[in-house]
Amino acid sequence: MFDFILSKYNYWIYVILMMIGFYAMIGKRNLIKKVIGMNIFQTAIILFFVSTAAKRGGTLPIIEHGHGHGAHAIQATAYINPLPHVLMLTAIVVMVSTLGVALAVLIAIYRRHNTLEEDEILRQQQK
Amino acid sequence: MRILALITVIITGIILIYGTVDMPDWGDPNSPASKHVSPGYIEEALEKTATPNIVTAVLADYRSYDTLGETAVIFTAGIACILILRRRRRQRK
Amino acid sequence: MIVAFDFILLLFVIICAIAAISVKDLLSAVYILGAYSFFMCLLWAEMGAVDVAFTEASVSAGIGTVLLIAAVSKTKRRSKD
Structure with missing residues (x-):
């Protein structure tokens, strides 16, 4: 039982982080809070993907003595999995561009409605 | 409304935690993610x-084509920011 | 990967996330989000993903925080919830 908790607890913490971000996205009324929640949500998913790459007993995915002769064979179990790192590097950059566009839309909304609270914007649009 | 949001979030969390029971252990060298193609890349x-x-x-x-597409994404985001923030300013004049 | 270090960092990350969405002052929320990003970056460095860690530290904790501060300074600082 203790081994089961020890090998799975970080997945549960990622789910809790994702729940915090999801609650901020659908439960909070301020638009900047929603953007912060979206950031937390995306970071939790990226954290989950990076954690699938971890390997017990493996080092960083940088080959030792790589500029030498290269005579020694490379063991795949000695290095952690590099592929999720590459994909998540792309995802981080996409996350920041999403953040930039979301904040630009938010500034445009503020110039038009002069508020950032969702219920006040809806009330102004129903008039 | 807030109670509804909380209930939705908790149901989603319970479903996801139920899904993690079948996941491979954290740091397992024999997990499917590190068995399929990644040894080929490393070697x-x-x-x-x-x-x-x-x-x-x-x-x-x-x-590298993926990285090129990523640069295109950043360029599109920058252009979108400029267009969104500029049109409002012109309408106000 | 060190289990005790990992657990402490995950605890800090969750505290920062809860504080970032429950603070009423938006500028404080943005600063706490920057701290959250740096804890996340430490967590990734601990898992062995050093490239992801310094990309996060420069891009998300740097540029993201700057963008959010710019947006908050252009709009209102107080929020109702």
Whole structure:
């Protein structure tokens, strides 16, 4: 039982982080809070993907003595999995561009409605 | 409304935690993610690309078109920011 | 990967996330989000993903925080919830 908790607890913490971000996205009324929640949500998913790459007993995915002769064979179990790192590097950059566009839309909304609270914007649009 | 949001979030969390029971253990060397194609990349990256850092080798050599597309994404985001923030300013005049 | 270090960092990350969405002052929320990003970056460095860690530290904790501060300074600082 203790081994089961020890090998799975970080997945549960990622789910809790994702729940915090999801609650901020659908439960909070301020638009900047929603953007912060979206950031937390995306970071939790990226954290989950990076954690699938971890390997017990493996080092960083940088080959030792790589500029030498290269005579020694490379063991795949000695290095952690590099592929999720590459994909998540792309995802981080996409996350920041999403953040930039979301904040630009938010500034445009503020110039038009002069508020950032969702219920006040809806009330102004129903008039 | 807030209670409804909380209930939705908790139901989603319970479903996801139920899904993690079948996941491989954290740090397991025999997990499916590190058994399928990644040993090939780790063993062949140095002799094919002459780059000791495997992440850089995959990012800039194997998947360089992906990185080019990523640059296109950043460019599109910048253009979108400029267009959104500029049109409002012109309407106000 | 060190289990005790990992657990402490995950605890800090969750505290920062809860504080970032429950603070009423938006500028404080943005600063706490920057701290959250740096804890996340430490967590990734601990898992062995150093490239992801310094990309996060420069891009998300740097540029993201700057963008959010710019947006908050252009709009209102107080929020109702």
